[in-house]
Amino acid sequence: AQSVTQLDSHVSVSEGTPVLLRCNYSSSYSPSLFWYVQHPNKGLQLLLKYTSAATLVKGINGFEAEFKKSETSFHLTKPSAHMSDAAEYFCVVTPWGSQGNLIFGKGTKLSVKP
Amino acid sequence: DTGVSQDPRHKITKRGQNVTFRCDPISEHNRLYWYRQTLGQGPEFLTYFQNEAQLEKSRLLSDRFSAERPKGSFSTLEIQRTEQGDSAMYLCASSSFSSSGGEQFFGPGTRLTVL
Numbered sequence: 001a002q003s004v005t006q007l008d009s010h011v012s013v014s015e016g017t018p019v020l021l022r023c024n025y026s027s028s029y030s031p032s033l034f035w036y037v038q039h040p041n042k043g044l045q046l047l048l049k050y051t052s053a054a055t056l057v058k059g060i061n062g063f064e065a066e067f068k069k070s071e072t073s074f075h076l077t078k079p080s081a082h083m084s085d086a087a088e089y090f091c092v093v094t095p096w097g098s099q100g101n102l103i104f105g106k107g108t109k110l111s112v113k114p
Numbered sequence: 115d116t117g118v119s120q121d122p123r124h125k126i127t128k129r130g131q132n133v134t135f136r137c138d139p140i141s142e143h144n145r146l147y148w149y150r151q152t153l154g155q156g157p158e159f160l161t162y163f164q165n166e167a168q169l170e171k172s173r174l175l176s177d178r179f180s181a182e183r184p185k186g187s188f189s190t191l192e193i194q195r196t197e198q199g200d201s202a203m204y205l206c207a208s209s210s211f212s213s214s215g216g217e218q219f220f221g222p223g224t225r226l227t228v229l
Contacts, residue, residue: 106155107155
């Protein structure tokens with residue numbers, strides 16, 4: 001069965017410092033992996049996706065993630081945090097060929113201190 | 115705005131009442147999904163439509179829950195005899211058959227509170 005584990009429920013950084021949100025996945029097949037962001041009172045927004053092309057994936061707002069098969073990880077990074085990055089972030093997996101059933105992690109709440 | 119819309123945004127009901135939520139997907143999307151999100155958790159898949167056909171249902175979808183997409187456009191999710199445990203955010207998402215990698219676009223959600 002496919003699943004994702006977000007290793008931190010809450011991450012706090014200072015504005016201008018790097019962001020690292022960790023995600024490990026479990027999948028029997030080559031998965032599609034996503035990071036979604038959820039700002040308060042707003043819908044989930046796709047940050048980036050991995051679909052077996054380049055292992056380093058660039059997304060919106062300066063975020064990127066690296067797919068590491070040997071470590072079954074898909075960590076999300078950003079070189080310099082901005083106050084507007086404060087939100088809930090979800091790592092998501094869907095098995096190759098699946099037409100539905102996104103499997104979400106429990107989320108990591110990112111706080112950004114001025 | 116041509117994104118996914120949901121109505122109502124908030125619903126407060128008493129235990130035992132029936133409620134119905136509506137989702138309007140992005141117009142050219144033929145796939146529609148319902149998820150439920152409880153406090154402090156990620157969304158959990160409930161059910162999925164391709165056009166008007168309901169192709170997959172989670173075991174979370176008890177017999178008190180029913181979803182329809184009669185003309186392959188908007189969808190409704192009905193909960194009968196609501197229970198306090200049904201209190202959650204109900205999210206709708208849509209995607210197109212040609213969408214690479216299965217990207218789904220989410221609506222703002224309907225927050226249900228059962229008293």
